Amino acid sequence: xxxxxxxxxxxxxxxxxxxxxxxxxxxxxxxxxxxxxxxxxxxxxxxxxxxxxxxxxxxxxxxxxxxxxxxxxxxxxxxxxxxxxxxxxxxxxxxxxxxxxxxxxxxxxxxxxxxxxxxxxxxxxxxxxxxxxxxxxxxxxxxxxxxxxxxxxxxxxxxxxxxxxxxxxxxxxxxxxxxxxxxxxxxxxxxxxxxxxxxxxxxxxxxxxxxxxxxxxxxxxxxxxxxxxxxxxxxxxxxxxxxxxxxxxxxxxxxxxxxxxxxxxxxxxxxxxxxxxxxxxxxxxxxxxxxxxxxxxxxxxxxxxxxxxxxxxxxxxxxxxxxxxxxxxx
Numbered sequence: 216x217x218x219x220x221x222x223x224x225x226x227x228x229x230x231x232x233x234x235x236x237x238x239x240x241x242x243x244x245x246x247x248x249x250x251x252x253x254x255x256x257x258x259x260x261x262x263x264x265x266x267x268x269x270x271x272x273x274x275x276x277x278x279x280x281x282x283x284x285x286x287x288x289x290x291x292x293x294x295x296x297x298x299x300x301x302x303x304x305x306x307x308x309x310x311x312x313x314x315x316x317x318x319x320x321x322x323x324x325x326x327x328x329x330x331x332x333x334x335x336x337x338x339x340x341x342x343x344x345x346x347x348x349x350x351x352x353x354x355x356x357x358x359x360x361x362x363x364x365x366x367x368x369x370x371x372x373x374x375x376x377x378x379x380x381x382x383x384x385x386x387x388x389x390x391x392x393x394x395x396x397x398x399x400x401x402x403x404x405x406x407x408x409x410x411x412x413x414x415x416x417x418x419x420x421x422x423x424x425x426x427x428x429x430x431x432x433x434x435x436x437x438x439x440x441x442x443x444x445x446x447x448x449x450x451x452x453x454x455x456x457x458x459x460x461x462x463x464x465x466x467x468x469x470x471x472x473x474x475x476x477x478x479x480x481x482x483x484x485x486x487x488x489x490x491x492x493x494x495x496x497x498x499x500x501x502x503x504x505x506x507x508x509x510x511x512x513x514x515x516x517x518x519x520x521x522x523x524x525x526x527x528x529x530x531x532x533x534x535x536x537x538x539x540x541x542x543x544x545x
Contacts, residue, residue, distance in 0.1 A: 217272045222258045224252045230271035231280065231357050232303045235263050248281060250496065265436035269357055277358040280304040287332055287367050288352045291322070293376035304357075307352040313417075314382040315522040316341045316349050322374025324470055330364055333353045333401050336378055338537060340530075342518040345381060345394070350378050371463055381522035386448050389441035391434070393454040393463050398428045406452050406505025413514070417521060421444055434466025448496040455486040455501045463499050464488060472497050476528050480535030481488060484512030489526060490515065510540045 219227070228251055235245035245253075245259060252260075252268070260268065278286075281301040288298055288306045295314060299307040320338040326334050336350035343349055371377065390411060396402040404426055411421050423441050427433050439447050456464035464477060472490035477499070479487045489500035498520075504513035515534070519526060 217270045218267050219270050221266055221268050222257055224268050224270060225254050225257070227236070227252050227268075228271040232267040233260065233265060233268065235262075235304055238313065245473050247302075250324070256407060274358065276361050278361060280354040280357050280359070280362050281306075283332070283359050283364055283367075283418070284352050287326075287334070287354070288350075289527060290351075290368060290371035291334065291375070291377035292350075293379040295380040295382055296378065299348075302355075305351055307348045307354045308352075308378060309381055310343045310345055311345050312378045312380065312382045313345050314341050314343055315380055315518050317376075317379040317522065317524065319374045319377045319379075322370060322377040324369045325374065326367065327486055329363060329370075331363060332367055332414045334377075340519055340534070341517075342440065349380065367421075381524055382508055383417055383518060383521045384523050385418055385420065386521060387420050387422045388448045388451050389425075389438075389446040390421055390452065391425055391427050391437060391441075392452045393427045393429060393434065395429045395460065397419075398427045407503060409505050409508065410450070410452060410500070410513075413508070414517075415448040417512065417518065419521065421485065427451075429460045429462045430458040431466045431469055433461045434463055438466070438470050442492070446495075448498070450498045450500060452505060453502060467497055467499055470497065475526060476531045479512050479516070479531050479538075480536050481512035481515055481538040481542065483507070483510070487512040488515065489516065489520075 229248055231244055232244040232248050233246045236242045237310060281304055283299055284304055284306040288308060292308055295312045296308045297311050299309065316337055318336050320339060323334060326332055332354050334350060376421055390407050392404045392407045393531040395408055397404040414421060423446060425437060429439055441449050451463045454461040467488060470492060472492040475489045477488040483503040484501050486501040490497040500513045503511045
């Protein structure tokens, strides 16, 4: 790359995007890399303070910022993510499907420890809609040494994939609202309607719905029966607190399930339970999931489960950072 005076650059090939900033209106390239500078371009360039420009010229042992950014973002991503074209040396990753973003935070940090490359991504375990940008990468100078590109390649290989998007899979789900008040007709059961609608919007099949009493044996037996009939996820709704009548947690324990965590560091919806039994999922969800459309522990964790990502206790513990969602103010 060669720096020359703008007024002497007519007929030369621009070696890097030239950014124009108009406060409150736009920020973007006035001219793109590869543009052949014309006489009419001189005044616009000078008007944004560009008295010098970078002109394309290859240097042995160096890689252009655009080429480096494209290769870097290609190396750190897995499937279901596509690259944008470079603009001002920035390359974005876009979701090709609806899914859950999985970030190898250690690998991401190692990339950003290097002198020149920078990668920023959305929060780990974010639910992502199709065609949404999830990450952006940039190489800071106009060229980087091949040796630094080799470092990027090494880190990407060691921690691959650094950025992944797991698609939402289809599941057969059994829904069990729990409460003596529903069985006795003292209160109308409305919680399951909103939960069912949310799951169906994510492409799930609700294969069984039944209201259960606050009874340990009924909770256990109906859950076991649902698994035998083909459900791979069971969701118990209600009875998740510590009141004397609440029996849902005990009923799940009696199923022989491995309880990953009861009580997650996410608000609203702390009284959430996640368990696995023979590779299948059992959930106990609090009432907040039934009267809020978004922004609860259920809405945070459910897409991750539907992506078939196996959630550990440590994963849930780490959700405390950013876990105060305060859905009422969304």
